[in-house]
Amino acid sequence: MAKKDTWKDVEKGAIIKRPGSAREYKTGDWRSQHPVYDQNRCIKCGVCYLYCPDAAIKIKPDGFIEIDEYYCKGCGICARECITGAFTMVPEGKEEKKK
């Protein structure tokens, strides 16, 4: 689709001439819950990183992790798989617990 969103902006056959347009789609919007990460319990094993189906978990240079909220769909697999229970799933819109 072109820059604007009206039907007149659609290319014939809805072809997309610009690469990377999928990036504009924030799949994190699908979330109904999100993981809250407790770095104090993290042992830097990387299990969450391996299991995340959306590649929404990144390992930082210091070995701890970071959650990419733009892509995290809130499936809760990280919380289920984490050996030390470093993730808590919190319903969307609820305040994160202060550590």
Added chain:
Amino acid sequence: MSKRVGIEVSLAVSEAVKMAKVDVVAAYPITPQTHIVESLAEIIAEGHLDAEYVCVESEHSAMSACLGSSAVGARTFTSTAGQGLELMHEVVYVAASMRLPIVMAVANRALSSPLSVWGDHSDVMAVRDTGWIQVFCEKGQDAFDLTLWAFRLAEDKRVLFPVMVNMDGFHLTHVVEPIELPSQEEVDRFLPPIDFPTPLNPKQPVTMGAFAIPQFYTEIKKSQEVDFENTRPIIKETWDEFAKIFGRKYNAVEKYMTDGAETLLLTMGSFSQTASLAISELRKQGEKVGQIRLRLWRPFPFEELKEAVKGAKRLIILDRALSSGGPGGPVASEVKSALYGVPGAPKVASFIAGLGGRDILPEQFVEMIRHGIEVADKGQEGPYEMLGVRE
């Protein structure tokens, strides 16, 4: 210079494809389309046409291969019939929505079950709403001409929609008719080489057939639909162009002896030829009858139809397909919607006959018209009547 030859209609279609210099044919043989693709395979194998013939394992693959070849800007042809058209069904939609100018000849055939290889219009009615431009042939010359024309229309940059050329299985595909074959020079004048505006090209990459979230789908469909509606004047324009070069004029709605006609018979496809014998006969007997024939099925020619039935009191419509539990035959229900609210619109009698290859003889058309006059005057009970059924 053109030459008049006696040729089987299927072979004339292949001749048109050859003269159109297609780049790719991807097809799976199925009765009664077989002679078309068989002869094309031969033409290509013998080196008379420089094209790829893709032997696929099914019709679903045939249309999928056509998507690919058309997307790189190759002139692409396929052909199928009946069950084959149903098997490729989902890809038929994709071709139209991706705006790929594929040309397909459909040798219209009844659908199973019971298995029937013979002709009627059930197959095309199932793909009516796929977004293809759809025309019907009445005789061999139409099949040759419209196949050639289909490439010109489909590839027009203002159009870019696939075109389906319908011809009745056996009743038309398998008969030998005298057909005027133009010279290659004339064909080249009418049909320039294909110039697809956005072919798949690694140097200028585009994404085709991407997924669309609810935020975009409606806008995409609206844009497609507006473009489809806008093909109407271009269909007419390209038929005018065709007439200029080849001297044969096609119209969205064809008329026969309609002057002063109080009763009109509406037909579509090759049975129109037989029906016209009945019309001539009745005219000789002083009956005020005429015939209109639908050439263009999609986009439906609303204005041309309204104009053609103006002044007529009765309209008898023959359908060669059923719409189970629906408002009548597919053609009749379309025509009734077209005439809804039109002041002085003719009264409609909707008949279904000629299913699964059953003939309708000229004298049966005479009966149909006589009966139709009564039914239209009285008002039809129920949505339609099936004619010629053993009780």
